[in-house]
Amino acid sequence: MKDAIKKWNVWWWDINKLKETIGIERFVLSSILKLLESPHIKDIIGVRRVGKTVLMYQVISYLLEKGVKPDEILYLNFDDPELNDLQESITISLELNPGIKYVFLDEIQNIKDWEKIIRVYYDQKRFEHVFVSGSSASLISRDVGRILTGRHITTIVTPFSYKEILSFRGIDINDPRTEKKIYYLEKYILEGAFPETIDKDPWIKTQILTNTYNDIISKDVIIRFDVDSEIVKKICYFLMTNIGSEFSYNSIAKSLNIHYDTVKKYVPFFEEVFLIKIVPFFSWKTKIQLKKNMKCYAIDTGLRNTVAFKFSKDFGKLAESVVAMEFMRRNKDVYFWKGKKEVDVLVRGKNKLQAINVTFSDKISMREKEGLKEFKSKYKNSELMIITKNKEGKEEEIKYVPLWKWLLG
Numbered sequence: 010m011k012d013a014i015k016k017w018n019v020w021w022w023d024i025n026k027l028k029e030t031i032g033i034e035r036f037v038l039s040s041i042l043k044l045l046e047s048p049h050i051k052d053i054i055g056v057r058r059v060g061k062t063v064l065m066y067q068v069i070s071y072l073l074e075k076g077v078k079p080d081e082i083l084y085l086n087f088d089d090p091e092l093n094d095l096q097e098s099i100t101i102s103l104e105l106n107p108g109i110k111y112v113f114l115d116e117i118q119n120i121k122d123w124e125k126i127i128r129v130y131y132d133q134k135r136f137e138h139v140f141v142s143g144s145s146a147s148l149i150s151r152d153v154g155r156i157l158t159g160r161h162i163t164t165i166v167t168p169f170s171y172k173e174i175l176s177f178r179g180i181d182i183n184d185p186r187t188e189k190k191i192y193y194l195e196k197y198i199l200e201g202a203f204p205e206t207i208d209k210d211p212w213i214k215t216q217i218l219t220n221t222y223n224d225i226i227s228k229d230v231i232i233r234f235d236v237d238s239e240i241v242k243k244i245c246y247f248l249m250t251n252i253g254s255e256f257s258y259n260s261i262a263k264s265l266n267i268h269y270d271t272v273k274k275y276v277p278f279f280e281e282v283f284l285i286k287i288v289p290f291f292s293w294k295t296k297i298q299l300k301k302n303m304k305c306y307a308i309d310t311g312l313r314n315t316v317a318f319k320f321s322k323d324f325g326k327l328a329e330s331v332v333a334m335e336f337m338r339r340n341k342d343v344y345f346w347k348g349k350k351e352v353d354v355l356v357r358g359k360n361k362l363q364a365i366n367v368t369f370s371d372k373i374s375m376r377e378k379e380g381l382k383e384f385k386s387k388y389k390n391s392e393l394m395i396i397t398k399n400k401e402g403k404e405e406e407i408k409y410v411p412l413w414k415w416l417l418g
Contacts, residue, residue: 013091014102020069020079021106031070032063033204036173041164042071045138050131050157053142055166056283056308057229058221060204061142062086064166065113068140072111080106084113087120095120099130110137118143118233124156131160144229146281165283167338168309169202171331171416177207182417190413191399198327198369201311218315229282236275240267244275248285248305249317253326255302255347283308286337291344291355291362304345306330324369328412329353332367332396335416348387350380362391369412371400381407 019026041064044051053061069082083102085092092098095114103109112130117123123141130136141148148163174197175182180189200206203221206214226245231238243265248256258276262269279285285308290301307313310327332354336343344355346364354365364384366377373395381393385406393407400409410418 010091010098010101011105013089014083014085014098014105017084017086017089018082020073020082022079024073024079027066027070027073030063030066032060032066033177033207034067035060035064035166036170036176037164037166038064038067041068044162044164047162048134048138050127050161051138051140052148052161052163053140053166054146054148054163054283055144056168057144057225058203058205058217059144059166059168059283061144061166062115063204065115065140065142069111069113077111078108081108081110082113083109083111084115086115088116093120095123095126099126112136112139114139114141116143117141118145118147128156128160131157144225144282145233146283165337167283167334169204169207170335170338171197171202171413174202174207175417187399187411187413194413194416195324198310198324198331199314199322201309201314203309203311206311214311215315218312222312222316225282225284230278233282234278236278240271241275241278243267244272245279245284246317248276248279249307249313250319252285252305252307252313252317253329253353255304257302260302280305286333286343288333288343288345288354291346291352306333308334325367328369328396329367331412331416332365346384348380348383350376350383352380352384355384358392360390362388363394364388364391365394365396367396367412369398371398373397373400373409378407 015021041051041053053064055061065084069084072082073079083106085098085102127139127141131139171194172182174193175190178193180193200214203218205217209217226241230236230241244261244267247261247265258269258273261267262272280287285305288304288306289298290303292298307330310330313330333343336354336356341356346352346355352364353367356363364381366380368377377395381395385391385393395407395409396412396415397409399411401411401414402409
């Protein structure tokens with residue numbers, strides 16, 4: 010185990026080795042660095058291969074630049090089979106370097122009851138700061154919340170935002186010219202933005218996304234939850250194919266000839282590992298929400314396009330998924346609504362509802378407008394918007410905003 014620990018902590022003997030692993034700086038890094046002002050345990054969670062490890066390395070690099078001694082920083086990656094015991098790993102690390110003050114524990118969900126061990130160290134004030142990362146929402150589940158209540162702060166990491174893509178390309182978001190913005194928006198919608206896929210050859214990109222998807226399915230769902238692999242694959246394929254469309258547990262059960270209870274048990278697993286986002290029907294009454302259909306969106310449209318069955322590019326549904334995921338980045342709860350017509354996306358503000366239809370086109374159908382107006386007739390205090398390809402302005406009570414501009418807002 011000592012060799013494994015030394016392998017992961019290259020800066021103990023060569024700080025320059027760390028530079029090889031820093032990668033592209035993420036916008037969320039500044040928010041994470043601000044958390045150094047707090048003693049709380051820092052959770053960094055998100056889908057596999059989204060860049061959580063790189064973020065940890067970037068924090069470590071920042072600490073070293075600020076004068077923290079290399080042997081005061083410990084990083085352990087629990088995807089490494091040699092590191093299969095958290096308590097032992099930390100004990101041996103302290104034998105190697107007794108002065109450790111900063112601890113980074115990567116893919117911590119692989120260790121059972123990790124939160125109980127970390128709570129002891131936290132309560133004893135053994136370390137100045139503890140960072141943990143994982144590809145499971147269980148890091149902030151009720152059990153973890155109960156044991157670490159008041160002791161942790163969570164940051165959710167997603168694939169690159171559109172704004173990050175433009176920044177990476179060196180494009181000034183305030184430049185009035187829109188050609189490049191729309192060009193990269195279309196690439197963003199079709200190809201997604203997992204960090205490892207940026208600027209890769211299309212064939213290589215496909216391999217990366219396929220392998221990422223297979224790892225999520227096998228390691229994060231099948232192995233972790235000990236469930237049937239064939240059923241998992243069928244249900245996830247169905248969900249990824251039908252993003253932006255209504256479904257119920259019963260409709261999936263009938264379509265795939267799988268028992269209702271099995272579907273009800275399995276579907277939440279895919280949200281647990283951040284592969285999809287489940288969106289409920291909007292109602293002020295929880296009972297009504299639970300009785301209505303749901304919708305789901307993919308965490309990354311490029312990943313979805315790689316693994317799902319599709320008839321066409323379907324920019325409309327993909328753009329809708331991009332909008333839903335952007336709201337997730339902005340820490341907003343997302344809903345949909347349906348009466349005679351439909352509202353694609355709903356979010357709750359402080360004093361009003363925002364009802365949005367998404368169409369990656371500048372030819373706006375009556376259906377898009379009528380759905381919003383029908384919603385407004387039932388919920389008076391609503392702001393109406395249609396997100397378009399490039400159309401902008403306001404007609405009657407509906408605001409039109411280009412998708413590229415909305416994403417940069």
